Structures are given as structure tokens and as C-alpha cells.
Amino acid sequence: MDELAIYESLLFVAGEEGLTLKEMAKLTNSTTDHVIVSLDQLMNEYNLRSSSALTIIETASKYKLVTKEQYSSIVSGYAQSPLTQKLSKALLETLAIIAYKQPITRMEIEEIRGVQLSTALQKLKLRDLIKEVGRLEAPGKPVLYGTTDYFMDYFGLNHLNELPELTIDEEIEETSLFFESFEQSVD
Template sequence: MSEFAAYEALLFVAGEEGLTLSELAQLNRSTIDHVQACMHKLKEEYDQNSQRGLTLIETADSYRLVTKKNLSQIIQLYAQSPLSKKLSKASVETLAVIAYKQPITRLEIEEIRGVQLSSSLHKLKNRGLIAEIGRLEAPGKPVLYGTTDYFLDYFGLNDLTELPELELEEQTVSQNLFDETLNFG
């Protein structure tokens, strides 16, 4: 049995949770450095072979086997469930607020968005993109929301520091007005 086959089998069995370098090293009686080199080589093999439908990703300090992005249409055809449909604009906006401001309460999200959003929160929770991560120490102890590891997988991020920087709308408007003024002068 090849060492790569053992890692591949372990990652397959681990499923969506994946395994960390230390878990893989412990299970295969190896060193973390050696496992990391093997994961790099295994990822290269998956990515270079167009005949394979899987690839290896690292998110939230865990390695997982996932389907290649170019196969997303066929996977969606198979799934045919609400979980495979695109997020609505309202859900994406709600998710963005949560991702950038977490932990955050529903009331804080509604204040930022200016709309009630129990429906969006429900959809995002059902998809596993957000979760209740605690309660605020305030009257009524409102629920705090945050993103999940699945959120990182869904958007191909290792951690939240990889989120793109926000451009404030006011700055963009001011900059555009200034640029237009220069064009007329």
C-alpha cells in the first residue's frame, strides 16, 4: 500500500471535517513536515491530472478532499436541492455583514442592512454557512452569529484574514465625484 493511498483513504473517510497535519501524522506514524510534503505532492497530482474529479484543499488548518470546481455543474444537477442553488443577493449581503463583523447579533445585522432578515438567517444556517456561536451578555441574551468552517470551504478560504478588504461606499462615491471633477477641468 502506498503512503499516498493511506492519506487519501483517511481524508476520504474524514469527509467534510477533514484532518489536520498533526492528526494525519499521528494516524500514519509520521512527522508533520513529512505529511505536509505529502499533502503538497498529492495536491499537485490531483491538480495536474484532468482525468481526476477530486482535488485536495486546506481550510481552517484541515485538509479535505473536494470535487474540482470545473465539475460544479454536474454536482449541482446531482444534488437538485435548495443547498445547491445560488445564494440570493439578500443572503449574500447578510453573510458579508456576518463574515466581517462577527460575532454579531441579528439586531446589529438588521441595523446595518436596514431590513428584517430572519428568512436570510434561516437560509444561511440551513446551508451551514453561519452558526449560533454564543450569546451576548446583555438583556435578553441575544444570539451571536458567526461563520462556519463550511463558509471557508464554500468560498475557498483558509481563514477569515483572506476575506477581501472592504471599500467603504462613501469613499468610493467621494472618489468618483472627485475624478469626474478632474475630467471636466
């Protein structure tokens, strides 16, 4: 059997879930180093063949067989569904808070955003971007939310530390505006 075809078939069957290096090594009775070399060879073959629409990516520490970026508009036309539509600004804000502050409760998110958001949380859960990751040891044991592997996939991240760093400039600007408003109201 062709070794590269074995990895290709494993990634194809794994689909959106993908496989970790350890999983592929175990399934093929080889080392993770050998798997990396094989995946690199397979990726090079895909990239060299202009007739191939496939490539391999790594997200959330899993390898996945995907279509090349230049075919995204064609594929997205086929895959059009409510789950693939763009996120609204409110959903993105809520998702950003969860991504940066996780694990976090609904009340903590509402304090930051200043609005109730049970609907937003439901929509993000339906899209598999967030999940319940536990319960806070406090009265009522509120649910703690965190991001999913699909979130990592959706934004092309391998680790949460790849999220863009928050700049303090925005906080300073908001604080300055607050003080300017306060000073004007006192005058």
C-alpha cells in the first residue's frame, strides 16, 4: 500500500474532526516524526499538482484535509447554510469576550457587553463556536463558557495564544472620553 495514500484516506475519513499526530501515529504504527514527514510529503504533492483542489492544514493541533483557498468561493456556494453565514457584530463581540476571558459566565459577559445575551449564547452554541466547559463553584452554579475546536477551525487558529493581542490604546481612549464627559458635566 502507498503510505501517503494511507494518511490521505485517514484524513479524508476523519473529515472536519481531523486527527492529531498521535492518533495517526497509533493508527499507522509509526512515530509522530514519521507522520510529520509523510504529511509534509503529501502536502507538497498537493501543492505541486495544480489539478488538485486539496491541501492539508493544522488547526487546534489536528490535521485536516481541506480544499485549497482559491476554490473557496465555489465551495462556499455549495455549502451555503445558516451555519456558514457571517457572524453579526453582536455575536462577534460576545465570541471575542468568551475567547479572551474563558472560562466565563453569562453574567460576566453581560457585565462587559452591557446587554442581556441568552439569545447570542444560543446562536453561538448552535454554530458550535462555544460550549459549556463547566460550572462555577458559586451560588446557583452558573455555567462557564469556552470556545470549541470548531472555533479554532473557523478562525484558522492552532492555539488560543494565536489570538491577536488586545491593545491598551482602546481602553485609554474610552477612559479619556469618560473623564472628558465627566469634567463637562461637572462644569
